[in-house]
Amino acid sequence: KIQYDQPINAKVLIQSGGIKGNVTLTQHTRFEPTFLNFNLTTARGDIETRLVYSSSVAGYKIHELPISPSKLVEERQSHCLTTKFVFNPLKTDIGTIPDGLGTQDQYAIGDLSGKLLGHNNMTFLVSGQELNGGYWDTFLPLQGRYSVIHRALVIYKKTMFTSQEAATEPWICGSIVLYNRYLKYQKPMFTAQVLFRYPIVGRILFRQPLEEPWADTSVFIDYIVHADGSTLNNSASHRWAIHSSPPGKDFYSWQNRCLSANEVYNPYKVDVRASNPSDGCYLETISLCRLGDLSARHGTLEISGKKADSDKITRKFFVDPLLPLTGPYGILGKSFVMYDDFGPKARGERMACSM
Structure with a gap:
């Protein structure tokens, strides 16, 4: 249209x-x-x-x-x-x-x-x-x-x-x-929030103009902190993505964590290689990206070892032109998954998930 x-x-x-x-x-x-x-x-x-x-x-x-x-x-x-x-x-x-x-x-x-x-x-x-x-x-x-x-x-x-x-x-x-058009009133915004409580504590905000799913979505990483006591060190290179299903009880499982979230959200059926599904996905080539593949478009995230350092380390802001919050392909009700490619093999690559 x-x-x-x-x-x-x-x-x-x-x-x-x-x-x-x-x-x-x-x-x-x-x-x-x-x-x-x-x-x-x-x-x-x-x-x-x-x-x-x-x-x-x-x-x-x-x-x-x-x-x-x-x-x-x-x-x-x-x-x-x-x-x-x-x-x-x-x-x-x-x-x-x-x-x-x-x-x-x-x-x-x-x-x-x-x-x-x-x-x-x-x-x-x-x-x-x-x-x-x-x-x-x-x-x-x-x-x-x-x-x-x-x-x-x-x-x-x-x-x-x-x-x-x-x-x-x-x-x-x-x-x-x-x-709005005449610069008299603020434009109504639709805001979504992701809260993590285990094994990380964090908050991510998504904002998009109300009833405009085609408009830019602002993604604000407020803070992300390790909370399970396993480490007090900062960690980096964490992939992140929107997955197609809401998380189940396996979000705190020590084995096969967050498998209930299913695969990365891909409503447009973008054809990707199974061996490297993020290959060729950048903001400049966003039509080649799965809708939920955020780390390929914006880069990986860092996690702070303690709350006092979270402002300096984890706060980030992104603008995504292909991330509808509402509408037929909206991400509301899906899973936000954080990855850890260097974690225990039994747990799997998925570190945490929330809705």
Whole structure:
């Protein structure tokens, strides 16, 4: 069925650190640039505080991860530090070209200051890093594998350390949230959750626009921790997949664990080789992938040995264009299976499963 491709609209609300306002993002199709509008000012709105804001701003960046909820952040830690680093999936060399002096492809996708600084006709109180008014960005997708939706916009400020060398640090941040056509209301989202309790403890969230199974699905790995007492070390290279059946009581079995989940979910009957079913499956060739084969598309996961390290080690965020939560091929009610290719042979390669 051919259907109309709706424009993607998103907004970031900022109301902290004495700064208020919003940043809007619109992309009409995946073949067009994203249009941004910065509408930020100080809470007081007077000329003195605006001068301080303009001279303090050191940059605008989009980071890899969403912001952690308040109750999960330590009292002395900034929320903005939970978003990890500047979003740079193409591994662009950062910092080699000054902001605003290169072409947009020479900066990281999340480096808004680098791509946009000085590229409109706005007049600023102070000649610095402030962005205000309208811009367009050909390397800021709101859909597809490099989408910035649900990630965090971080405003950096200038700071001075004891060495008297100028430096920058995250200051204020907000989440990039989908909005309706007129940017008035948030777009309704369908959210699914996977909880692991044995032999690992973890939470994975899936989010997709409500009643749009063809839209991108965001996959957020919140935390995954070893919980059976067998190890306190971190482990890596864990494959993960959606399987076709819900898990049975064998999820805690020491032999042939999680066999009740059956095989990797493959509703489109993609023809794969039995010896290597993930061969040729990448995000670039997603039509060659089984729908549930997530590790082939996004890479393997890590598991933390203790909860204190889980934020640094296990938190990840992915965008998948072929992972419907609802509809005839939705994954709701299926199994989420974690693999361990180096575990006991009696247990099998399946480490844990949940629904």
